[in-house]
Amino acid sequence: DQQVKQNSPSLSVQEGRISILNCDYTNSMFDYFLWYKKYPAEGPTFLISISSIKDKNEDGRFTVFLNKSAKHLSLHIVPSQPGDSAVYFCAASGFGNEKLTFGTGTRLTIIP
Protein backbone atom coordinates (compact mmCIF):
# COMPACT_ATOMS: atom_id res chain seq x y z
CA ASP A 1 0.00 0.00 0.00
CA GLN A 2 1.64 3.19 -1.23
CA GLN A 3 0.93 5.78 1.44
CA VAL A 4 2.74 8.55 -0.39
CA LYS A 5 2.16 8.82 -4.12
CA GLN A 6 3.81 10.83 -6.82
CA ASN A 7 1.75 10.07 -9.87
CA SER A 8 3.94 11.84 -12.41
CA PRO A 9 7.14 9.89 -13.00
CA SER A 10 8.57 12.69 -15.13
CA LEU A 11 8.09 16.36 -15.91
CA SER A 12 9.75 18.67 -18.45
CA VAL A 13 9.70 22.44 -17.99
CA GLN A 14 11.21 25.30 -19.94
CA GLU A 15 13.97 27.22 -18.18
CA GLY A 16 12.57 30.28 -16.43
CA ARG A 17 9.06 28.88 -16.13
CA ILE A 18 7.40 27.43 -13.03
CA SER A 19 7.84 23.76 -12.15
CA ILE A 20 5.03 22.19 -10.11
CA LEU A 21 5.57 18.77 -8.58
CA ASN A 22 2.67 17.03 -6.89
CA CYS A 23 2.34 14.51 -4.10
CA ASP A 24 -0.67 12.80 -2.52
CA TYR A 25 -0.83 10.87 0.74
CA THR A 26 -3.38 8.58 2.31
CA ASN A 27 -2.31 8.36 5.96
CA SER A 28 -4.07 11.03 8.02
CA MET A 29 -1.51 10.51 10.80
CA PHE A 30 1.19 12.18 8.73
CA ASP A 31 1.93 15.62 10.14
CA TYR A 32 5.28 16.58 8.65
CA PHE A 33 6.21 16.61 4.99
CA LEU A 34 9.51 17.03 3.22
CA TRP A 35 10.87 17.30 -0.28
CA TYR A 36 14.21 15.80 -1.19
CA LYS A 37 16.18 16.26 -4.39
CA LYS A 38 18.40 13.54 -5.80
CA TYR A 39 21.09 13.70 -8.44
CA PRO A 40 22.37 10.48 -10.07
CA ALA A 41 24.84 8.50 -7.94
CA GLU A 42 24.24 10.74 -4.92
CA GLY A 43 22.04 10.42 -1.87
CA PRO A 44 18.91 12.55 -1.56
CA THR A 45 19.43 16.06 -0.22
CA PHE A 46 16.87 17.92 1.84
CA LEU A 47 15.11 20.76 0.04
CA ILE A 48 12.20 22.08 2.06
CA SER A 49 9.68 20.91 4.65
CA ILE A 50 6.28 21.85 6.01
CA SER A 51 4.43 21.05 9.20
CA SER A 52 0.74 20.22 9.11
CA ILE A 53 -0.04 23.37 11.09
CA LYS A 54 0.93 25.41 8.06
CA ASP A 55 -0.35 25.49 4.51
CA LYS A 56 2.64 27.16 2.89
CA ASN A 57 6.38 27.37 3.39
CA GLU A 58 8.72 29.34 1.19
CA ASP A 59 12.49 29.25 0.79
CA GLY A 60 13.91 31.28 -2.05
CA ARG A 61 12.74 29.83 -5.35
CA PHE A 62 11.06 26.90 -3.62
CA THR A 63 7.57 26.93 -2.10
CA VAL A 64 5.70 23.98 -0.68
CA PHE A 65 1.91 24.06 -0.36
CA LEU A 66 -0.09 21.71 1.83
CA ASN A 67 -3.82 21.01 1.45
CA LYS A 68 -4.70 18.81 4.41
CA SER A 69 -8.32 18.27 3.45
CA ALA A 70 -7.25 16.95 0.06
CA LYS A 71 -4.19 15.17 1.49
CA HIS A 72 -2.13 16.84 -1.21
CA LEU A 73 1.07 18.79 -1.30
CA SER A 74 2.95 20.44 -4.08
CA LEU A 75 6.39 21.89 -4.65
CA HIS A 76 6.70 25.00 -6.79
CA ILE A 77 10.03 26.03 -8.24
CA VAL A 78 10.16 29.44 -9.87
CA PRO A 79 12.01 30.37 -11.94
CA SER A 80 13.22 26.91 -12.96
CA GLN A 81 16.93 26.58 -13.68
CA PRO A 82 18.94 23.87 -15.48
CA GLY A 83 20.53 22.85 -12.16
CA ASP A 84 17.08 21.92 -10.89
CA SER A 85 17.06 18.89 -13.19
CA ALA A 86 16.96 15.96 -10.76
CA VAL A 87 14.60 13.43 -9.22
CA TYR A 88 12.37 14.92 -6.52
CA PHE A 89 11.01 12.78 -3.71
CA CYS A 90 8.13 13.70 -1.46
CA ALA A 91 8.31 12.21 2.06
CA ALA A 92 6.14 12.22 5.16
CA SER A 93 6.35 11.35 8.83
CA GLY A 94 3.78 11.16 11.59
CA PHE A 95 3.60 11.83 15.31
CA GLY A 96 5.60 9.16 17.11
CA ASN A 97 6.64 7.75 13.74
CA GLU A 98 10.27 8.51 13.21
CA LYS A 99 10.74 6.94 9.82
CA LEU A 100 10.10 8.75 6.59
CA THR A 101 7.70 7.31 4.04
CA PHE A 102 8.74 8.27 0.54
CA GLY A 103 6.98 8.58 -2.77
CA THR A 104 8.43 7.01 -5.90
CA GLY A 105 9.86 10.28 -7.20
CA THR A 106 9.36 12.62 -10.14
CA ARG A 107 12.19 13.20 -12.60
CA LEU A 108 12.27 16.92 -13.44
CA THR A 109 14.05 18.01 -16.60
CA ILE A 110 14.59 21.73 -17.21
CA ILE A 111 14.90 22.50 -20.89
CA PRO A 112 17.31 25.37 -21.67
Added chain:
Amino acid sequence: GAGVSQSPSNKVTEKGKDVELRCDPISGHTALYWYRQSLGQGLEFLIYFQGNSAPDKSGLPSDRFSAERTGGSVSTLTIQRTQQEDSAVYLCASSPDSTGKETQYFGPGTRLLVL
Protein backbone atom coordinates in the same frame (compact mmCIF):
# COMPACT_ATOMS: atom_id res chain seq x y z
CA GLY B 1 32.36 18.91 8.12
CA ALA B 2 32.10 15.39 6.75
CA GLY B 3 28.69 14.16 5.73
CA VAL B 4 27.31 10.64 5.92
CA SER B 5 29.64 8.15 4.28
CA GLN B 6 28.91 4.63 3.11
CA SER B 7 31.09 1.79 1.96
CA PRO B 8 31.49 0.12 -0.37
CA SER B 9 30.01 2.38 -3.02
CA ASN B 10 29.34 -0.63 -5.23
CA LYS B 11 29.14 -4.33 -4.42
CA VAL B 12 28.61 -7.22 -6.80
CA THR B 13 28.05 -10.58 -5.19
CA GLU B 14 26.84 -14.04 -6.07
CA LYS B 15 23.49 -15.34 -4.95
CA GLY B 16 23.79 -17.06 -1.58
CA LYS B 17 26.76 -15.06 -0.32
CA ASP B 18 26.64 -12.75 2.70
CA VAL B 19 27.34 -9.01 2.38
CA GLU B 20 28.06 -6.26 4.89
CA LEU B 21 27.29 -2.62 4.18
CA ARG B 22 28.77 0.10 6.34
CA CYS B 23 27.49 3.55 7.30
CA ASP B 24 29.40 6.33 9.06
CA PRO B 25 26.90 8.97 10.22
CA ILE B 26 27.54 12.64 10.83
CA SER B 27 29.40 13.06 14.10
CA GLY B 28 27.03 13.73 16.98
CA HIS B 29 23.91 12.50 15.21
CA THR B 30 22.07 10.13 17.52
CA ALA B 31 19.58 8.77 15.01
CA LEU B 32 20.58 6.56 12.08
CA TYR B 33 18.32 5.15 9.40
CA TRP B 34 18.66 2.55 6.68
CA TYR B 35 16.56 2.71 3.51
CA ARG B 36 16.76 0.93 0.20
CA GLN B 37 15.70 1.93 -3.27
CA SER B 38 14.91 -0.82 -5.72
CA LEU B 39 14.76 -0.08 -9.43
CA GLY B 40 11.81 2.18 -10.22
CA GLN B 41 10.72 2.36 -6.61
CA GLY B 42 10.77 4.99 -3.91
CA LEU B 43 12.93 4.77 -0.83
CA GLU B 44 11.80 1.96 1.45
CA PHE B 45 12.46 2.21 5.19
CA LEU B 46 14.36 -0.72 6.67
CA ILE B 47 15.43 0.08 10.25
CA TYR B 48 16.33 2.98 12.49
CA PHE B 49 18.64 3.35 15.47
CA GLN B 50 18.45 5.74 18.38
CA GLY B 51 21.92 5.46 19.87
CA ASN B 52 22.81 1.77 19.74
CA SER B 53 19.28 0.45 20.06
CA ALA B 54 16.86 -0.20 17.23
CA PRO B 55 13.31 0.74 18.30
CA ASP B 56 11.91 0.11 14.83
CA LYS B 57 12.98 -2.85 12.73
CA SER B 58 9.65 -3.09 10.98
CA GLY B 59 11.03 -2.51 7.51
CA LEU B 60 13.51 -5.37 7.42
CA PRO B 61 12.13 -7.60 4.64
CA SER B 62 13.22 -10.95 6.08
CA ASP B 63 15.32 -12.53 8.82
CA ARG B 64 18.23 -12.60 6.36
CA PHE B 65 18.58 -8.89 7.06
CA SER B 66 20.13 -7.58 10.28
CA ALA B 67 21.81 -4.40 11.41
CA GLU B 68 23.81 -3.22 14.34
CA ARG B 69 25.25 0.03 15.56
CA THR B 70 28.18 0.31 17.91
CA GLY B 71 29.40 3.22 20.01
CA GLY B 72 26.45 5.28 18.86
CA SER B 73 28.24 5.82 15.59
CA VAL B 74 29.05 3.33 12.81
CA SER B 75 26.33 0.98 11.63
CA THR B 76 26.55 -2.23 9.63
CA LEU B 77 23.71 -3.72 7.61
CA THR B 78 24.22 -7.43 6.95
CA ILE B 79 22.37 -9.45 4.34
CA GLN B 80 22.82 -13.18 4.63
CA ARG B 81 22.34 -15.65 1.77
CA THR B 82 21.70 -12.85 -0.70
CA GLN B 83 18.98 -13.21 -3.32
CA GLN B 84 18.61 -11.46 -6.66
CA GLU B 85 15.68 -9.43 -5.31
CA ASP B 86 18.06 -7.90 -2.76
CA SER B 87 19.67 -5.92 -5.60
CA ALA B 88 19.07 -2.26 -4.82
CA VAL B 89 20.71 0.93 -3.63
CA TYR B 90 21.03 0.85 0.14
CA LEU B 91 20.96 4.33 1.67
CA CYS B 92 21.90 5.39 5.15
CA ALA B 93 20.79 8.64 6.76
CA SER B 94 21.46 10.31 10.08
CA SER B 95 19.76 13.08 12.01
CA PRO B 96 20.40 14.94 15.27
CA ASP B 97 17.49 13.14 16.92
CA SER B 98 14.71 10.74 16.07
CA THR B 99 11.56 12.81 16.24
CA GLY B 100 11.07 12.46 12.52
CA LYS B 101 10.90 16.24 12.36
CA GLU B 102 14.60 16.77 11.96
CA THR B 103 16.19 16.71 8.57
CA GLN B 104 17.68 13.36 7.69
CA TYR B 105 21.01 13.65 5.90
CA PHE B 106 21.69 10.89 3.42
CA GLY B 107 24.87 9.20 2.33
CA PRO B 108 25.60 8.42 -1.33
CA GLY B 109 24.39 4.84 -0.99
CA THR B 110 25.79 1.38 -1.71
CA ARG B 111 24.72 -0.15 -5.00
CA LEU B 112 24.30 -3.87 -4.46
CA LEU B 113 23.99 -6.25 -7.38
CA VAL B 114 23.30 -9.91 -6.70
CA LEU B 115 24.04 -12.15 -9.65
